[in-house]
Amino acid sequence: MEYHLKTPLKKEDIEKLNAGDIVYLSGEILTARDEAHARILEMGEKKEELPFSLEGAVIYHCGPLMQKTENGSWKVVSAGPTTSGRMSKMTPPLLKAHQIRAIIGKGGMKDVVDALKNRSVYLAYTGGCAALAAELIKEVKAVHWLDLGMPEAVWVLRVEEFGPLIVGIDTKGKDIFAEVREKAQKQLEKQR
Amino acid sequence: MSTKINRESFIRSIADLLRKAEIELPDDVVNALRKAEAAEKNQVAKSQLQAILKNLEIAKKYRVPMCQDTGIMIFFAEIGSEFQSSFDLEAAIREAVVLATAEIPLRPNAVDPLTRKNSGNNLGVGIPDIHWKIVPGNRLKITAAPKGAGSENMSVLRMFNPTETGSIKNFVLETVVNAGGMPCPPLTIGVGIGGSFDAAARLAKEALLEPLDVPMEGLEREIFEAVNALGIGCMGLGGSTTALAVRVKTAHCHTASLPVAVNIQCWANRHASVVFGGDE
Numbered sequence: 052m053e054y055h056l057k058t059p060l061k062k063e064d065i066e067k068l069n070a071g072d073i074v075y076l077s078g079e080i081l082t083a084r085d086e087a088h089a090r091i092l093e094m095g096e097k098k099e100e101l102p103f104s105l106e107g108a109v110i111y112h113c114g115p116l117m118q119k120t121e122n123g124s125w126k127v128v129s130a131g132p133t134t135s136g137r138m139s140k141m142t143p144p145l146l147k148a149h150q151i152r153a154i155i156g157k158g159g160m161k162d163v164v165d166a167l168k169n170r171s172v173y174l175a176y177t178g179g180c181a182a183l184a185a186e187l188i189k190e191v192k193a194v195h196w197l198d199l200g201m202p203e204a205v206w207v208l209r210v211e212e213f214g215p216l217i218v219g220i221d222t223k224g225k226d227i228f229a230e231v232r233e234k235a236q237k238q239l240e241k242q243r
Numbered sequence: 244m245s246t247k248i249n250r251e252s253f254i255r256s257i258a259d260l261l262r263k264a265e266i267e268l269p270d271d272v273v274n275a276l277r278k279a280e281a282a283e284k285n286q287v288a289k290s291q292l293q294a295i296l297k298n299l300e301i302a303k304k305y306r307v308p309m310c311q312d313t314g315i316m317i318f319f320a321e322i323g324s325e326f327q328s329s330f331d332l333e334a335a336i337r338e339a340v341v342l343a344t345a346e347i348p349l350r351p352n353a354v355d356p357l358t359r360k361n362s363g364n365n366l367g368v369g370i371p372d373i374h375w376k377i378v379p380g381n382r383l384k385i386t387a388a389p390k391g392a393g394s395e396n397m398s399v400l401r402m403f404n405p406t407e408t409g410s411i412k413n414f415v416l417e418t419v420v421n422a423g424g425m426p427c428p429p430l431t432i433g434v435g436i437g438g439s440f441d442a443a444a445r446l447a448k449e450a451l452l453e454p455l456d457v458p459m460e461g462l463e464r465e466i467f468e469a470v471n472a473l474g475i476g477c478m479g480l481g482g483s484t485t486a487l488a489v490r491v492k493t494a495h496c497h498t499a500s501l502p503v504a505v506n507i508q509c510w511a512n513r514h515a516s517v518v519f520g521g522d523e
Contacts, residue, residue: 071287116311116350128348129311134393134425158425159479177294178393178427178478179511181311182302215290217480227287228424231481235420235473242469243413 055212059107060152065172068218070225074174075214079192079207080109080155084133086203087196088141095148102195103205105149111176112138112156113184114202117191125191127208131181132157135173139163146171159219159228173220175227176213187213248383248519250330256517257339257385261316262347264387264515265308268299271456272431272487272512279429279477279484288482292429295477295510310511313349314389316340316371319452323380326520332383333373340365352392374445382521386452388514394430394507397422400444403501411436411503415466416473418505419486424479427509430486431455432470434462435504438494447506450490452514463489477510487512 056064058078068074081103083091094101115130135156143166145151152171154160157178167173176184190209197204220226268276276299280292302309318336343349344365353367354360365371399418403410415434435446459467467489476482487510496502 073287073290114311116348118348129308131311136425157427157478158423175424175478175480177291177298178424179310179312179391179509180294180298182305182307182309183294183298185307186301186305215294217287217290217478219480227480231475231479232420232423234481235423235475238473239413239416239420242416242472 058109060109061107062152065152066222068172068221069223070218070221070227072218073214074216074218075212076109076153076216077211077213078209080111080210080213081105082111082113082115082204082206082208084112084114084203085137086199087205088138088145090196090199092141092144092148103193103207105151108149108151109153109155110151111208112154115206117201117206125194127185127188127191129181130184130188131179132176132184134158135160142166155216159226164220164224164226164229167220167222168224169222172218172222174216175219176216184213187211248328250335253330253332253519254335254339254342256519257336257387258343258346260385260387260515260517261339261343261349261389262306264389264513265313265347265349266302266306267515268309268512269514271454273299275455275487276429276510279487283477283482283484285476285482287480288477288484291477291480292484308347308349309513310391311350312391312393313347313352314391314513315352315395316365317388317390317448318371318373319376319386319388319449320373321376321378321384323382323520324377325381326383328383336371336373337366340371380521383519384516385519386514386516388452391509391511394426394509397426397507398447398505400440400502400504402440403503405499405501407501412462412466412469414503415489415505416469418507419470419475420473422507423475426507427478427511428475428486429477429484429510431508431512432466432486432489433506433508434466434489434491435506436491436493436502437496438502439496439500440502442494443502443504444506446492446494447504450492451506451508451512453490455488455512459489463491466491
């Protein structure tokens with residue numbers, strides 16, 4: 052199935068998605084990678100308020116290359132996905148604290164299936180497709196935490212028909228990456 | 244016979260070479276991706292391959308790098324023994340890297356390995372990594388091959404016992420399974436067998452530059468078929484194309500040794516060459 056969804060995402064938007072479905076997203080998404088994840092969790096522990104809302108939000112594992120234009124606004128040069136595996140450990144507490152409805156990344160994640168259940172989906176975006184992503188990002192709406200550096204800052208981006216995104220892990224606990232890994236392992240043992 | 248080149252135009256040529264490598268894939272790689280897309284039956288994998296092909300079109304149209312990981316700078320240089328230059332070629336290549344980093348622009352990726360401090364211009368100790376080979380003739384051929392970390396990190400080298408040649412195929416398969424979707428398949432897999440510890444790694448990397456449209460034979464074909472039977476597919480989401488090609492390079496080694504290196508390359512098998520001098 053193919054879906055075209057608008058953010059902020061509602062629970063019913065993602066509950067109908069099955070692993071293997073193709074999704075195109077329009078609306079706002081926020082980038083966050085290693086450092087931003089750590090800071091969000093740290094501020095949560097201290098009960099501090101975040102400068103952006105994560106309710107119904109879509110997190111994109113991406114460290115974009117941005118260029119400042121003459122009028123002071125930001126332009127996206129390239130913005131492909133980074134390896135999600137690095138964020139695997141920080142994701143369950145993040146999902147517990149906030150109503151994040153989707154995570155976009157590449158390569159899949161480990162041990163997040165339970166945390167995603169009935170709550171969020173993992174969407175795989177094609178690794179390396181940075182030029183395509185940049186074209187689908189229509190506007191840089193805001194940037195937070197630039198002190199973390201350009202790739203680690205939280206960029207609020209307006210996207211149109213961002214995709215194709217593959218539902219890698221759905222809300223029912225089906226994980227394509229884990230299934231593919233398991234099958235490959237079995238095939239490897241057969242060939243030994 | 245000798246050929247002299249001008250320093251400024253040489254720097255310009257190398258910066259342009261890097262731009263070409265970052266923006267456009269060689270025809271044989273694009274054709275292999277197109278063939279994979281046409282043959283793919285798995286709809287998820289097909290959509291990913293289509294995205295890759297569309298990404299290549301956009302990169303070419305807007306003259307932007309195809310991937311935000313613009314890589315670490317690696318050059319392979321074949322210098323004719325009769326080729327002459329009036330300046331320090333290596334220093335000029337370094338200057339070209341700085342120019343290309345600012346101009347294209349490229350992501351500054353070179354850091355000190357321990358302090359992790361970024362040099363900011365893609366230069367550093369040993370970077371760019373320039374591999375010089377002296378060949379007969381009066382030409383200088385330079386190949387730029389910027390290498391991304393996602394696939395490089397999944398590469399492995401192992402020293403086998405000399406009687407274990409039968410384990411090589413399985414070693415490559417294990418490496419690919421462990422990597423899963425992380426190195427951005429469909430992959431080109433370079434396998435270096437023999438030489439010494441370091442020579443095997445260099446052979447594996449050189450193997451990635453071999454044309455993909457030359458038919459695979461023997462061990463290459465055997466590994467290729469076994470890799471694609473794993474079903475990892477484009478981006479680790481399943482499908483029939485996990486690898487576009489497997490290229491094996493060998494060198495004689497010590498009778499007590501069997502080094503095997505597997506260098507993994509993502510779909511963006513970036514490289515471009517330029518030739519200076521010669522008879523024309």
